[in-house]
Amino acid sequence: MRTKKTSRVLLSGTSALALAFAGIALSAGPASATGSTVSITADAGAGSLRQAIIDANADAAADVITITATGTITLASDLPAITEPVTITGPGSGSLTIDGEGFDVFTANAAIAIIISGVTVDDAGIFSGSAGIETTSASLTLDDVTVTQSYAGMTAQGGNAKVTDSTFSANQNWGAGLDTSDSGSSFTNTTFSDNDDVGMWANLYGTADLAVTNSTTTRNDDNGMDVDAYGSSSVTMTDVVADRNQYYGFEMDFEDDATGTFTRTTATFNDEDGINIDLDNRSVVSFTTTVANDNDSDGLEADVYKHAKFTAKGFTGARNGADGFDVSAYTGGTVIASNVTVSESDDNGVEVESEGISGSGPFSQVTLTNVNSTSSGTSGIDFEVTQGGNASLTSSTVSANPKRGITIDSDAANSAGSVIKISKTTVKNNGDSSKNGGGIAIVNTHELTVNITDSTISGNAGGQGGGVYARYSTDSTSTLSIVNSTISGNSGDIGGGAYLRSNAGAHVSILNSTITDNTTNTGGGPTSAVYLQGTANQIRNSIIGGNSASDLDIEPGTAVTVDYSLIQVADSNVSADVSSGTGNIVGVDPGLGPLANNGGSTLTHLPNSNSPVINAGDPAFSGLTGDQRGQSRVVTRIDMGAVELQPALAVTGSDAALPLAGGALILMVTGGFLLVVRRRFALR
Numbered sequence: 001m002r003t004k005k006t007s008r009v010l011l012s013g014t015s016a017l018a019l020a021f022a023g024i025a026l027s028a029g030p031a032s033a034t035g036s037t038v039s040i041t042a043d044a045g046a047g048s049l050r051q052a053i054i055d056a057n058a059d060a061a062a063d064v065i066t067i068t069a070t071g072t073i074t075l076a077s078d079l080p081a082i083t084e085p086v087t088i089t090g091p092g093s094g095s096l097t098i099d100g101e102g103f104d105v106f107t108a109n110a111a112i113a114i115i116i117s118g119v120t121v122d123d124a125g126i127f128s129g130s131a132g133i134e135t136t137s138a139s140l141t142l143d144d145v146t147v148t149q150s151y152a153g154m155t156a157q158g159g160n161a162k163v164t165d166s167t168f169s170a171n172q173n174w175g176a177g178l179d180t181s182d183s184g185s186s187f188t189n190t191t192f193s194d195n196d197d198v199g200m201w202a203n204l205y206g207t208a209d210l211a212v213t214n215s216t217t218t219r220n221d222d223n224g225m226d227v228d229a230y231g232s233s234s235v236t237m238t239d240v241v242a243d244r245n246q247y248y249g250f251e252m253d254f255e256d257d258a259t260g261t262f263t264r265t266t267a268t269f270n271d272e273d274g275i276n277i278d279l280d281n282r283s284v285v286s287f288t289t290t291v292a293n294d295n296d297s298d299g300l301e302a303d304v305y306k307h308a309k310f311t312a313k314g315f316t317g318a319r320n321g322a323d324g325f326d327v328s329a330y331t332g333g334t335v336i337a338s339n340v341t342v343s344e345s346d347d348n349g350v351e352v353e354s355e356g357i358s359g360s361g362p363f364s365q366v367t368l369t370n371v372n373s374t375s376s377g378t379s380g381i382d383f384e385v386t387q388g389g390n391a392s393l394t395s396s397t398v399s400a401n402p403k404r405g406i407t408i409d410s411d412a413a414n415s416a417g418s419v420i421k422i423s424k425t426t427v428k429n430n431g432d433s434s435k436n437g438g439g440i441a442i443v444n445t446h447e448l449t450v451n452i453t454d455s456t457i458s459g460n461a462g463g464q465g466g467g468v469y470a471r472y473s474t475d476s477t478s479t480l481s482i483v484n485s486t487i488s489g490n491s492g493d494i495g496g497g498a499y500l501r502s503n504a505g506a507h508v509s510i511l512n513s514t515i516t517d518n519t520t521n522t523g524g525g526p527t528s529a530v531y532l533q534g535t536a537n538q539i540r541n542s543i544i545g546g547n548s549a550s551d552l553d554i555e556p557g558t559a560v561t562v563d564y565s566l567i568q569v570a571d572s573n574v575s576a577d578v579s580s581g582t583g584n585i586v587g588v589d590p591g592l593g594p595l596a597n598n599g600g601s602t603l604t605h606l607p608n609s610n611s612p613v614i615n616a617g618d619p620a621f622s623g624l625t626g627d628q629r630g631q632s633r634v635v636t637r638i639d640m641g642a643v644e645l646q647p648a649l650a651v652t653g654s655d656a657a658l659p660l661a662g663g664a665l666i667l668m669v670t671g672g673f674l675l676v677v678r679r680r681f682a683l684r
Helices: 013-019 049-057 575-580
Strands: 035-038 063-067 071-074 086-089 096-099 106-108 113-122 133-136 139-148 154-157 160-164 167-169 176-180 185-188 191-193 200-204 209-218 225-229 234-243 250-254 259-268 275-279 284-293 300-305 309-318 325-330 334-343 350-355 365-374 379-386 390-394 397-399 404-409 414-423 426-428 440-453 456-458 461-464 468-472 479-483 486-488 491-494 498-501 507-511 514-516 530-533 536-540 552-554 559-563 592-596 604-607 665-670 673-678
Touching: 035 049, 049 063, 106 113, 113 133, 133 139, 139 154, 154 160, 160 176, 176 185, 200 209, 200 234, 209 225, 225 234, 225 259, 234 250, 250 259, 250 284, 275 284, 275 309, 284 300, 300 309, 300 334, 309 325, 325 334, 325 365, 334 350, 350 365, 350 390, 365 379, 379 390, 379 397, 379 414, 397 404, 404 426, 486 604, 514 604, 559 575
Parallel strands: 035 063, 063 086, 071 096, 086 113, 096 113, 106 133, 113 139, 133 154, 139 160, 139 167, 154 176, 160 185, 167 191, 176 200, 185 209, 191 209, 200 225, 209 234, 225 250, 234 259, 250 275, 259 284, 275 300, 284 309, 300 325, 309 334, 325 350, 334 365, 350 379, 365 390, 365 397, 379 404, 390 414, 397 426, 404 440, 414 440, 426 456, 440 468, 440 479, 456 486, 461 491, 468 498, 479 507, 486 514, 498 530, 507 536, 530 552, 536 559
Antiparallel strands: 592 604, 665 673
16 A cells, blocks of 8 residues: 655645635636737737737726746746736747746736736746746636646646646756646646656636546656545546656545546556555546556556445456456445456466455455456466455466466455455466466465355366365465366376365365366375365365376375265375265276367366266256356266256257257157157266
8 A cells, every 4th residue: 555645736725725715717807808929939018928918907897818938037026916807819930939947937916817828938947946837716618738848737626727738847946837726627638748746737626627638648757647635526537648757657546436437548558556546435437448558567457445336347457567457445445347468477367356344344345257368477367355355366367477467465354254265267377386386376365265166177187186285374264166167287296186175164165167187206205186174175066087196185184075076096195085985986997088178168077978977967966057167067977077068959940960068958850749868978
């Protein structure tokens, strides 16, 4: 958790009084306007900018100052503060420069309308500590304006600012700043670059709103953009880029009922996080289509507190120096993220923290859907869920991470009431055998519930527990359930498929699952594909067979019940438990096809037509409605394992040679009667 820096501008007594009238239209003066022309570059006299401002201040009419002079106007002292509504139109920011020589250029301290266009302001406000353009309570409009090498680029305190096609660069402090409770501020086609502080900052209160569109903040010596939103204020950003800033690309804090909507946001090559955001109370923020690549720390970090809500739809993060996508929900906060793609993070691809309050609520929730996390240095996804926090991962792929696919580690903190759900997810080809749990590692958890359903864990390599490894805290009452899932083709020194260890307080269930084709290296220890140590275990309606060496083993004294399951080779330590179970098949090849796309979102092993697991599960089974693929879970009688063979549709049309799948219904028409014959076939 980071410490938020103090806002750069605090409301003075004068501006606070002006803001008390928020909602009252700013005066634009009479409908008629007087005008003057600036035709010389001299700093004083008739036809000068100084004289034009003096003349405009002389009456309350809305004045128009047209600058026809080009080149450079060099000041010898501060320009007069603007006190009446005025429009200043220059020949173009590339044609006219106002060189402040350290003096103030455009300043105003009144609730008036000011419009400035077509000028460059240089070297302004150094002596007084003022921005090149600085207003209090005004309605400020800038178009085609550049402010450079000044104390700061622009400051609007109170009122609002509408800026288009402008640049704030190389200033000694910030590029542009906004501190207001008024509505109607915007930056469009604006660049904030090479400033010695933040590129753009905003403090928003009350019902203030800010829209930033098609703008870039780059190479600033602090954050690219720094936004604090309070009350019912709102921020909208579309097509905004933060690049190569020396701190965060975007740093934002949303409090109270503030809202933020960010579309097509890009943060690249920043020296800290690309995007760093805090949400508190009832604030709501959404990011859609976000890119955060090549930042020195996290691509995106979001900390969400109390009843705040953060949503991310469509995120890409590559080659970040810490985590690609780091989200945390505390004390009732909510995070919902979908279509997240992360790769090549130095630490974790995705970091998740969800924390409630001692298991009694409010309960925090992190929901991840359609995540693709690959090739990150520590874990593809790291979960830390404690104190009644919850997290879920659905329809995702975690692959090719060199150390681990998924790590679940609560640091032995109390996780009573906390649940992690992993469903319809593929965890494949992770780990290099240097860490326990190449696919999924559950370590140092206390009273945490982990449910793995409808998922495939394949091709992973771990020191212990190649596919799944669990080591619970000494006094843990944690639970792990593996349901409707496939663990295949993993390797490890102990428990190539799964090594699950704990004290007797924890409980492990392997239900309606298939564990096959795993390899356990023979290093003098247990060689079984599944090794259970010190846990209370239940294996039911499952297949553990076709692995190298033995298939199932336990540490002596471990409690395990095995029913309606096929165990091809049971080690001597567990053979009595398997033999005493109900409906088990022992010493028989399960007759499975290769790991393949048999329908659904994950790969599975389909039983062959003569497999002994067909119709061999618990005849009284109830509960699940679908198998791992989402197809009917029970046909006639439930099959063992993760896949249920299905009846084929009746053959129609002219091609009578179409193959029939398992449980086929063969339709025969005889003497006007429809004869339905059920048979069991399988596509090989």
